[in-house]
Amino acid sequence: MAIHNTIVNRTGTATNAVRACALILSMMLVAAPCASFAKTLRVAIPGFPTLGLNPLTSTNLPPLYTFAAIFDALTWVDEHGAARPQVAVSWTAANELTWVFKLRNDVRFSDGTPLTAKDVVFAIDLLHSPVGRSYTVNVELPSLRAGRVIDATTVEITTWTPNPFLPQELSLVRLPSPRAWGAGGDAGFNANPVGSGPFKVVTQDPARMVLTANPHAWRKPKVDRLELIAAPDPITRTQGILSGRVDLTFVLGPDQIPQLEAEGHRVVVTAEPAIILLAFITEKQSPLTDVRVRQALNYAVDKQRIVDAIMAGHGRVASQTAAANAFGFDPQIEPYPYDPDRARQLLAEAGYPEGFSMVGEIYSGTSSFATLVYQQTAADLLRVGVKLDLQLIPIPQYARGLHQGDWRGVAFGIDYNAEPSYDALRGFYRHSCLWKVPWYCDREIMPVLEKALATFDLDERKALTHQILRRQRDQAPGILLYDQIRFDAVANRVSGYRFLGGYVPYDEIDVND
Numbered sequence: 318m319a320i321h322n323t324i325v326n327r328t329g330t331a332t333n334a335v336r337a338c339a340l341i342l343s344m345m346l347v348a349a350p351c352a353s354f355a356k357t358l359r360v361a362i363p364g365f366p367t368l369g370l371n372p373l374t375s376t377n378l379p380p381l382y383t384f385a386a387i388f389d390a391l392t393w394v395d396e397h398g399a400a401r402p403q404v405a406v407s408w409t410a411a412n413e414l415t416w417v418f419k420l421r422n423d424v425r426f427s428d429g430t431p432l433t434a435k436d437v438v439f440a441i442d443l444l445h446s447p448v449g450r451s452y453t454v455n456v457e458l459p460s461l462r463a464g465r466v467i468d469a470t471t472v473e474i475t476t477w478t479p480n481p482f483l484p485q486e487l488s489l490v491r492l493p494s495p496r497a498w499g500a501g502g503d504a505g506f507n508a509n510p511v512g513s514g515p516f517k518v519v520t521q522d523p524a525r526m527v528l529t530a531n532p533h534a535w536r537k538p539k540v541d542r543l544e545l546i547a548a549p550d551p552i553t554r555t556q557g558i559l560s561g562r563v564d565l566t567f568v569l570g571p572d573q574i575p576q577l578e579a580e581g582h583r584v585v586v587t588a589e590p591a592i593i594l595l596a597f598i599t600e601k602q603s604p605l606t607d608v609r610v611r612q613a614l615n616y617a618v619d620k621q622r623i624v625d626a627i628m629a630g631h632g633r634v635a636s637q638t639a640a641a642n643a644f645g646f647d648p649q650i651e652p653y654p655y656d657p658d659r660a661r662q663l664l665a666e667a668g669y670p671e672g673f674s675m676v677g678e679i680y681s682g683t684s685s686f687a688t689l690v691y692q693q694t695a696a697d698l699l700r701v702g703v704k705l706d707l708q709l710i711p712i713p714q715y716a717r718g719l720h721q722g723d724w725r726g727v728a729f730g731i732d733y734n735a736e737p738s739y740d741a742l743r744g745f746y747r748h749s750c751l752w753k754v755p756w757y758c759d760r761e762i763m764p765v766l767e768k769a770l771a772t773f774d775l776d777e778r779k780a781l782t783h784q785i786l787r788r789q790r791d792q793a794p795g796i797l798l799y800d801q802i803r804f805d806a807v808a809n810r811v812s813g814y815r816f817l818g819g820y821v822p823y824d825e826i827d828v829n830d
Contacts, residue, residue: 355541356539356540356541356542356827356828356830357540357541357542357543357544357828358540358542358543358544358564358565358811358823358826358828359544359546359557359562359563359564359565360382360543360544360545360546360563360564360565360566360567361546361548361553361554361557361558361563361565361566361567362379362382362383362545362546362547362548362566362567363378363379363382363547363548363549363554363567363568363712364379364547364549364712365379365380365383365521365523365526365545365547366379366380366383366384367380367712367713367716368380368716369503369504369506369507370383370384370387370506370507370510370518370521371452371493371503371506371507371510372384372387372388372454372491372492372493372510372512373440373443373444373449373452373453373454373455373490373491373493374452374453374454375453375454376453376454376457376489376819377453377734377819378567378568378819379567379712381819381820381821382545382567382821383526383545384491385514385820385821385822385823386514386515386516386528386543386545386821386823387491387510387512387514387516387517387518387528388491388492388493388512388513388514389403389404389424389432389491389492389512389513389514389536390403390404390487390488390489390490390491390492391403391404391405391408391418391420391437391484391487391488391490391492392405392408392484392485392487392488393488393817393818393820393822394485394488394736394737394738394739394817394818394819394820395817395818396587396817396818397739398485398590398642398643398644398735398738398739398740398818399485400484400485400487400488403488404420404421404424404432404437404492404513405418405419405420405421405487406419406420406421407419408484411473413479413773414462414475414476414477414478414479415473415474415475415476416473416474416475416476416483416484417467417471417472417473417474418437418471418472418473418474419470419471420432420433420434420437420469420470420471420472421470421535422469422470423535424513424535425513425533425534425535426494426496426497426511426512426513426533427494427511427512427513427514427517427531427532427533427534428494428496428497428511428533429533430494430496432492432513433466433469433470434466434467434468434469434470434471434472435466435469435495436492436494436495437464437472437474437490437492438464438465438466438472439495439498440464440490440492440493441461441463441464441474441490442464443493443498444458444461444490445463448503453720454489454490456746456752456753457486457489457743457746457747458486458489458490459477459746459751460476460477460478460479460480460483460486460770461474461476461477461483461486462474462475462476462477463475474487478770478771479771479772479773480770480773481773481775481778482738482740485737485738485739485740486737486738488737488818488820489737491512492512492513493506493510493511493512494511494512494513496511497509497510497511513531513533513534513535514531514534514536514823515530515531515534515536515537515538515823515824516528516529516530516531516534516538516543516823517529517530517531523547524546524547525544525545525546525547526544526545527542527543527544528542528543528544528545529541529542529543530542534824536822536824537824538823538824538826539813539824539825539826539827539828540826540827540828543823546563548566549711549712551568551569551570551573554566554567554569554806555569555573555576555577555806558577558582558806558808559576559577559580559582561808563808564807564808564810564811564828565805565806565807565808565811565814565826566805566806567803567805567816568803568804568805569584569804569805569806570686570804571627571628571629571631571686571804572629572686573804573806574629574804577806580809581809582806582807582808582809583806583807583809584804584805584806584807585804585805585806585807585814585815585816586631586802586803586804587802587803587805587816588632588640588642588800588801588802589640589734589736589800589801589802589803590640590642590643590734590735590736590739590818591640591732591733591734591735591736591744591800591801592635592637592638592639592640592732592733592797592798592799592800592801593635593687593690593730593731593732593798593799593800593801594635594638594730594731594732594733594794594795594796594797594798595677595691595694595728595729595730595795595796595798596728596729596730596731596748596756596757596794596795597611597727597728597756597757597793597794597795598724598726598727598728598729598756598757599611599756599757599758599794600755600756600757600758601727603675603727604667604669604673604675605675605727605728607667607668608791608792608793609663609664609666609667610663610664610667610669611792611793611794611795612653612663612791612793613659613660613661613662613663613664613667613701614660614698614703614793614796615653615793615796615797616653616654616655616656616657616659616660616663617657617660617697617698617700617701617703618655618694618697618698618796618798619655619697620634620635620652620653620655620797620798620799621634621655622655622693623690623693623694623798623799624799627686627689627690627693628686628690628799628802631802631804632799632800632801632802633799633800634652634797634798634799634800635652635797635798635799635800636650636651636652636790636797637650637786637787637789637790637797638733638741638744638748638786638789638790638794638797639733639735639741639744639782639786640733640735640800640801641800642739643735643739643740643741644735644738644739644740644741644775644779644782645740645741645742645778645779645782645783645786646741646786647782647783647786647787649783650786650787650790652797653793653797657697657700657701660701661701661702664701664702664703669702670702671702672701672702672703672704673702673703673704674703674704674706675703675704675705675706675726675727675728676705676706676708676725676726676727676728677691677695677705677706677707677708677726677727677728677729677730678707678708678709678710678715678718678724678725678726678728678729678730679691679707679708679709679710679729679730680709680710680711680712680714680715680730687730688709690798690799691707691730692707694796694798695707705728706726708725708726715729719747720753720754721754722754722756724756728795729756731795732744732801733748734801736818736819737818737819737820739818741782741786742766742769742770742778742782742785745766745770745785748794749762749763749766750763751766757794757795759788759789759792759794761788762785762788762789762792765781765784765785766785768781769781769782769785803816810828810829810830811826811827811828811829812826812827812829813825813826813827814826
C-alpha cells in the first residue's frame, strides 16, 4: 500500500511538471533549424557524453546513444551475447593470445577516407598512449595488448592474457578517423567528430545535436536526418512521445506503458545483462566497512515488493552481482530474503542497535521509476533505524564520482553490467580493486578473479565465476535490488527499433509519415 500510494501521489503531483516539460520540449523543438529533409528521426536521450565525442572515453550510457550513430566498431553484440560482424567480417583465434580479424573493404569515414587495418591499429595505439590510458575503454579492456597491420583488410590483435570474449569486448572500440584526430587532437575531434557510422554530426550544443546521413556509410540509414535532444527528465521524454514531437526515447518506466499504449505507441521491454544495486563505498570509513552492516541492509529491503509494485512485475530480484542472462550466473545462489528482524540483529551485533545515517547519491536523468526504487529502499531501511539521505545529482557530477572518486556520500545507485560480452565478470572491472579509483575492493577475492579473467577455458571460467559470485553475495558490496529491465518508448510511426547489448542500430530505424 505504501508503494502504491507513492506511485499515485507521484503521478498526481507530476501533472504540472508534465505540462511544464512539454512546454520546454516544444520550445526546444520549435527553435530547431528548419531543413527540407524527407525523413527526420527525433530521439530524446538523457544526456550527451560529458567527456566529449571521442568514442574511446566512455563505454556506458547515455554516451552510447550518441556514439552508436556516428561510429562503427569491429563487432557488435546481439541480445544473446554473441559477437556479430560490423567493420570486421570474420575473426579467428590463432592461439590464446592472438586473434586475426578480416575487415570489410567498403568502409569509409564520413569525410570519404577509406577505413583500413591501419585505422584499427591507430585506435588501439591511442588507447595505450599517455592520454589514452585514462580513457574508459582502455580501463575496461585490460587484456588488450597491441594491434598489427597484416594488410589493408587484415589486422592481428594480441592480448596480455587469454580472453575468450575479446570479439565481444572489441565492440567497445569505436573507430575514430585518424585524419580528423590529427587535425586537432582530443579537443578538435570533439568539435568535429568523424566516424564511419550511418550519420555525421552537423551541429551540436548542450541541448541538441543534429546529424545527417553519412553519404559514405556502408550501413545506409533509412532516414535523412537524426536529431538527438538532451532531456534529462523522464517526464519530458515521455511527453515528447505523447505530443508527437519525439519519435523515440529511452529508459522510461513501467507506469508509463498504459498511457503510451493507449495513444497507439509501444514500449519495448528488454532484459539487460545487468543488475541494479545501491553500491557501498567501503574505501572510506563508515559503518559500511563492516560486512554485518552490509548484510543487514540487504535483509532490510523488501525487493520482491519493489519488483511487483514499482516495476509492475517485470524483472526479478537480484540474487548475485550478475543477471540471469549473463555467462557465469549461478542459479544455486538465493537472494537475500526480506527479514527486518535479522537486519536489526546484525546491526546490533555490529554496534549499531539504534541504526545510523548515511548519504546515497543517484543521478538525474535515470529511468522514471529508479527514484521510486531508491525512495522505497530508504523507507525500508528506516524501519530498521538506518536513515538513507538520497541526493539527486547531475550526470557530470556522477561521472566525477565514477572516474575520480569524488563521492560525497557512502553509497550510490549503479549497475553491475555484463555488456558487451554478457560475461558476469565484466562488472568487476569497475566494482573491484581493478578500477582506477575503487569504491569497493575485496582483496581476498582478487587472486581468484585474476585467474578467472585469464583463462581461455570457458568451463574453468564458469566454475571460478560461481566461486566469485558466491563470495560477492556473502560480502554484500551493495544492496542487490533487481535484474535490470529497460523500457524504451517508440512512436507509432517508427519501425525497426532494437536495443542490443548497449548498441542502437540507428541505420535500421525508419519513420513512416
